[in-house]
Amino acid sequence: MKKQGFIFVFFFGILLSAPAQEVVWKAGVHSFFDNMEFSGSSVQNSQTMAGVHLVPEIGLSWNDKHRIYAGADGLHEYGSNQTVDYYDPIVYYEYDGQPFRFYMGAIPRQLVLDKYPRMFFQDSIRNYRPVINGLFWEYTSNENYANIWLDWASRQTHTRHEAFFMGWSGRYNLGIGYAQHFGYMFHFANLKDPVVPEAVHDNGLLLTSVGVDLAAKTGFDKLEANAGWSVGMDRDRGLAVWNKPQGLLSEIKVEYRGLGLFNTYYKGGSQQVYYGDHGNELYWGDPVYRSKEYDRIDGYIQFLKTNVVQLKFVYSLHFMEKQSYHSQAFYAVFDLDKLKNKKEEKKYRYLWDDWF
Numbered sequence: 001m002k003k004q005g006f007i008f009v010f011f012f013g014i015l016l017s018a019p020a021q022e023v024v025w026k027a028g029v030h031s032f033f034d035n036m037e038f039s040g041s042s043v044q045n046s047q048t049m050a051g052v053h054l055v056p057e058i059g060l061s062w063n064d065k066h067r068i069y070a071g072a073d074g075l076h077e078y079g080s081n082q083t084v085d086y087y088d089p090i091v092y093y094e095y096d097g098q099p100f101r102f103y104m105g106a107i108p109r110q111l112v113l114d115k116y117p118r119m120f121f122q123d124s125i126r127n128y129r130p131v132i133n134g135l136f137w138e139y140t141s142n143e144n145y146a147n148i149w150l151d152w153a154s155r156q157t158h159t160r161h162e163a164f165f166m167g168w169s170g171r172y173n174l175g176i177g178y179a180q181h182f183g184y185m186f187h188f189a190n191l192k193d194p195v196v197p198e199a200v201h202d203n204g205l206l207l208t209s210v211g212v213d214l215a216a217k218t219g220f221d222k223l224e225a226n227a228g229w230s231v232g233m234d235r236d237r238g239l240a241v242w243n244k245p246q247g248l249l250s251e252i253k254v255e256y257r258g259l260g261l262f263n264t265y266y267k268g269g270s271q272q273v274y275y276g277d278h279g280n281e282l283y284w285g286d287p288v289y290r291s292k293e294y295d296r297i298d299g300y301i302q303f304l305k306t307n308v309v310q311l312k313f314v315y316s317l318h319f320m321e322k323q324s325y326h327s328q329a330f331y332a333v334f335d336l337d338k339l340k341n342k343k344e345e346k347k348y349r350y351l352w353d354d355w356f
Contacts, residue, residue, distance in 0.1 A: 021061065022061045024067060026069070028335045028337075030331075031051070031052040032332075034050065043320070044288050051085070053074065053075050054074045054076075055074075057069045065096055065097040066094070069090065072090055073090060073131055086128065090106050091106050102136070103135060106133050108130060108131060110126070117182065119286060120207075125284050134149065134152050134164070145169075146169075149165075150166055150167075152164045158192050159191065161189055162187075162188075163187065168184075176213055176216075177210065177211070179211075180209055181208045183206045184205055185204045185233075187200075198278075199238035200237040201236055201237070202234075203274070204232070206231045209227055209229070212226075221255040221256060222253045222260065223254055224251075224254075226250065228248075228250070230248075230271075231244060232271045234273040236274060243273040245269030245271050247271075248268055249264070250263075257353075258303070258349075261300075264294075264295070268292065271290060272290050294319070294320040295318075295319040297316065299314070302348070307335075311332050
C-alpha cells in the first residue's frame with residue numbers, strides 16, 4: 001500500500017507541475033425510453049427499457065492536448081426502488097492532438113464507438129454498457145478517419161468468462177461518394193479452472209460498404225444512402241469449424257428540419273450462429289439479424305437539437321419472418337459541459353419555426 005500510495009502521489013505531482021494545467025469537467029443527464037413490440041417473433045423479445053443516466057466527470061488538462069478524467073456513469077431504471085441500479089466507473093486518459101486522438105482506461109462508449117451499425121451493437125448496449133474498458137486510437141483528416149480499439153468486457157474468474165473485443169473501422173470520402181468499413185473480433189474464453197470443460201468461441205463480423213452523401217449539395221440536414229456486404233465469422237473451437245454467414249446491408253438516411261427517416265435493410269445468411277450458447281452472451285449485435293431478411297424503418301422527430309439539449313422521438317416498423325412489428329423510443333440528452341461552447345454552435349432549423 002505504501003508503494004501504491006507513493007506512485008499515486010508521484011503521478012499526480014507530475015500532473016500538477018505540468019505547464020498550463022487546467023481543471024476540466026463534464027456532466028451529462030441521458031434519459032431513454034424504448035418500448036419494443038415483438039410478440040410472436042422467434043428472434044427478438046418484447047420488452048421495455050427505460051431509465052436515466054447521470055454522468056459526472058472531473059479532470060485535469062495540460063498543454064491543450066492531454067487530459068485525465070475520473071467520474072462515473074450511474075443508471076437509475078424507471079420504476080426501480082434503488083437509487084442507482086447500475087454503476088460504471090469512468091477513468092481515462094485522453095490525447096487530442098490532431099490528426100490523432102487516443103484514449104485509454106474506462107472510456108464512455110459514445111466518445112469512441114458511436115458510429116457502429118446496430119448489426120454490431122444493438123441499442124441496449126448503449127443503455128446498459130455505456131463504458132468500454134481498454135483503448136482507442138484514431139487518425140482523422142477532414143471527414144476521413146481510421147481507428148483501432150480494444151474493449152476488455154470481462155476478466156476471467158471462477159464465475160466469469162474472459163471476454164474482449166478487438167475492433168477497427170474507417171471511412172474515406174471522395175466528393176459526394178464514400179467508402180466505409182466496420183469490423184471486430186469477439187473472444188469468449190473459459191472460466192478459471194472450470195468444473196465442466198467449455199468450448200472457447202471466436203466471433204468476428206465485417207461490413208464494407210460504399211455510399212453517396214448529398215446533404216451538403218442540398219437543403220437537407222441528412223441525405224445519404226449506402227450499400228455493402230457483411231460477413232460473419234463464428235467459431236466454436238470444440239468443433240473446429242468456421243461458420244461464415246454473409247449478406248447485403250443497405251441504409252438510407254434522410255433528415256430535414258427536425259423530421260427524419262432512417263431505413264436499414266438486410267438480406268442474406270442468418271447471423272449469430274451460436275446465439276443460444278452461454279446465456280446469449282456471445283453477441284452484442286441486434287438479434288433481429290438472425291433473420292435472413294429484415295427491414296427496419298425509423299421515422300423520427302427532433303423536437304430540440306442544440307449543442308446542449310437533444311429531444312428525439314422515434315417510431316419504428318420492423319419487417320421480418322413474414323410479419324411486421326413496431327417499437328417506440330424517446331431520448332432526452334443534456335450535456336451541461338457544452339454550455340461553454342454554445343456561442344460556436346450552428347443553429348438547427350426546424351420545419352415548424354414559423355408556426356409559433
